[in-house]
């Protein structure tokens with residue numbers, strides 16, 4: 001029987017490469033960046049870099065961070081990744097409240113809207129839930145144990161998201177599936193009731209986001225995929241409402257589809273209230289903006305923002321719920337064969353609240369480094385240095401592409417290699 | 433010792449058909465990956481006897497099936513006229529997908545499965561706007577298809593499908609159904625089979641609440657603890673089965689492996705959406721009577737297990753465990769316990 005073995009290739013250096021991630025506090029109190037195992041936070045209120053405090057048994061991350069996220073109420077921040085640690089931080093003190101060990105590497109995280117549950121997905125397709133009741137922001141919690149919530153059978157889960165009303169938890173995987181599950185009253189007993197499957201992507205699903213407005217508070221789901229589309233879904237029924245071929249919209253694909261692998265959607269960020277989704281695409285310099293008309297349930301490409309710098313291909317996007325600014329980052333951990341240990345470049349887009357007079361178009365500007373909140377101080381903290389040489393961008397983009405492939409593409413081993421791996425596994429013994 | 437006996441009997445019984453062939457499945461998947469997809473015409477089973485397959489006797493069907501397979505090979509238009517599902521099962525993906533570990537086509541969603549190719553007679557008589565029937569029974573890991581064949585005549589108006597991972601076995605079932613349709617005009621129009629990994633792709637075939645019965649007969653035991661997650665009944669997979677079953681729909685399972693029986697019982701009992709059938713319901717259910725006798729694996733257990741097995745007695749099957757659970761609800765409500773029947 002076939003069986004996913006997602007944890008292969010540890011010897012492969014490319015696996016160590018991780019794309020840089022960015023996340024913005026819901027009311028833009030702070031911005032967090034993860035590059036490799038390094039977590040960097042800048043306090044926008046206090047206008048200073050933050051020194052994280054981690055006195056848990058396993059202090060700080062030891063390997064690439066694969067997911068970071070603020071809770072909806074802004075009190076919590078969670079980071080997790082290849083070192084199998086899920087760290088929950090208080091955003092007041094920036095102390096690590098608890099470190100939970102996962103059995104497998106962690107690929108995605110989500111925080112329930114009330115901030116009481118943290119969910120994380122491991123590389124075997126299991127989503128776990130942590131109960132944070134009784135959590136006091138200043139005490140260091142010990143002995144938190146995660147309970148299994150749901151599972152995608154042996155498929156890496158690439159994204160986890162709570163619906164805006166908190167009723168559902170949505171999980172996406174590399175087998176083209178999006179599963180919508182009722183988030184139960186007692187999550188520790190598991191989430192058994194599947195509301196729908198959103199099926200239509202023809203390659204792995206890489207990212208999820210919700211769009212919601214005052215008229216549509218329950219929200220609509222948008223997803224991005226390796227099939228170079230962004231799709232709009234009704235999660236109640238799993239109905240595919242619309243598909244936007246972002247690869248061709250951004251001018252990356254000819255219609256024969258031969259360049260498919262280059263236009264993988266790497267990240268999505270919905271601009272709150274504005275019915276706009278910012279899309280990062282693997283070979284696109286800049287970002288693509290896709291508009292969503294929720295009353296007609298349609299998607300349409302708006303434009304490519306390309307003036308973000310040569311070879312600036314974002315690896316991650318973030319914005320606060322006030323949506324003044326869209327924060328973007330490109331970067332990668334441990335660039336092989338380069339003098340740089342890691343690379344990160346932050347760029348910020350503003351103008352989502354402004355429209356060009358007489359039209360509905362946004363008046364977007366890419367902020368100069370000295371216009372970015374926090375200016376040099378922020379860049380120094382988040383990027384590691386104020387200036388970043390542009391030559392390394394291309395190499396970084398290449399490395400990110402590779403690491404994404406390693407993460408998502410099923411390894412094709414030769415017969416000998418597979419036999420060798422089998423022999424090395426410790427699960428062969430028959431239990432008598 | 434009884435337990436030891438059962439254990440080793442089970443291991444020995446299942447070895448030729450399941451363990452070996454399942455282990456071999458990886459190799460087979462590879463072997464055929466660049467060869468032909470499930471739609472491709474293949475009759476290897478007829479030409480080069482598979483040692484595993486030969487081991488299994490289909491007594492009443494064996495001869496006519498083989499004869500018919502040869503006939504079909506000689507004259508492919510015959511099968512064409514019956515509209516058998518060989519041409520195009522699925523709207524296959526336009527390009528081969530290197531990201532998937534499967535080397536067979538997977539329908540993008542239930543809407544993409546061409547069920548009219550599976551059940552041409554039902555679909556041609558349904559008319560353009562006529563009520564289109566949906567598949568209601570699924571035999572998961574159907575093996576050589578014995579259960580489907582028996583169910584077909586027992587429930588002639590119900591569409592049913594087998595899901596089987598092994599390529600050659602699936603081909604065989606396909607040919608078997610085709611032959612039966614030819615030799616019994618008007619019959620066996622309601623059965624079909626697909627090659628797929630049921631653990632991954634059930635939601636790609638069935639909509640929410642579509643199925644009324646799911647069968648898991650003599651599933652592979654996967655004794656090693658690390659491989660328990662490969663078992664076809666597991667807490668998480670039950671969530672998916674609950675999704676495709678209608679309220680009141682039934683899961684049937686049978687095994688002669690005590691350890692697996694206990695495992696499946698625990699999984700079903702602990703699942704809040706399933707409830708055990710009562711003993712009366714089990715006795716009244718015509719499908720239950722087929723569980724131990726209809727499949728090739730069941731017949732084999734009967735042959736080899738001799739004294740412990742009483743054929744034809746349905747739930748009095750003393751060599752193992754029959755479990756049946758009904759889906760209680762789709763909307764979360766209170767938890768109900770499952771009782772179990774052990775022969």
Ligand SMILES: C[S@@+](CC[C@H](N)C(=O)[O-])C[C@H]1O[C@@H](n2cnc3c(N)ncnc32)[C@H](O)[C@@H]1O
Nearest residue numbers: 450573574575596597629630649650727728729
């Ligand atoms: C022990 S046999 C039983 C066959 C049949 N139900 C019977 O009773 O004769 C188990 C069957 O399940 C199939 N199988 C195992 N895992 C499967 C999966 N994930 N999807 C579909 N079929 C599977 C195997 O190929 C094998 O034919």
